[in-house]
Ligand SMILES: [Zn+2]
Ligand SMILES: [Zn+2]
């Protein structure tokens with residue numbers, strides 16, 4: 001698993017500005033074992049930076065997501081999306097449409113060689129995002145009870 005320092009070094013090499021708040025957002029995500037909403041991250045970052053706004057936290061989360069180290073989960077419903085530190089452990093997620101819970105799928109199931117887009121045969125793939133939507137077992141149980 002990649003460490004915070006390795007992550008910061010690599011972000012710096014890629015020309016990202018590492019403000020103290022951005023570093024703290026990343027630290028909060030690395031230390032959390034679960035995915036967090038922007039609000040969860042905000043509450044935790046405020047312990048160190050009491051005046052930071054939710055907006056700033058959200059902007060930082062999106063920039064970290066672009067770097068590939070953080071994944072944004074529940075892309076279909078961004079108002080309740082969650083963020084998770086993924087580091088170099090690329091994987092996908094399943095999202096419960098009823099309660100919004102998210103689950104890690106342990107590996108990537110997207111083939112290395114993708115079909116080329118019809119209109120641009122030389123399209124160069126940089127990254128991908130795929131989510132699975134459904135109903136978690138808890139929600140299914142409470143519905144049938
Ligand atoms: Zn559920
Ligand atoms: Zn995950």
Ligand SMILES: [Zn+2]
Pocket residue numbers: 090091092107108109110128
């Ligand atoms: Zn993948």
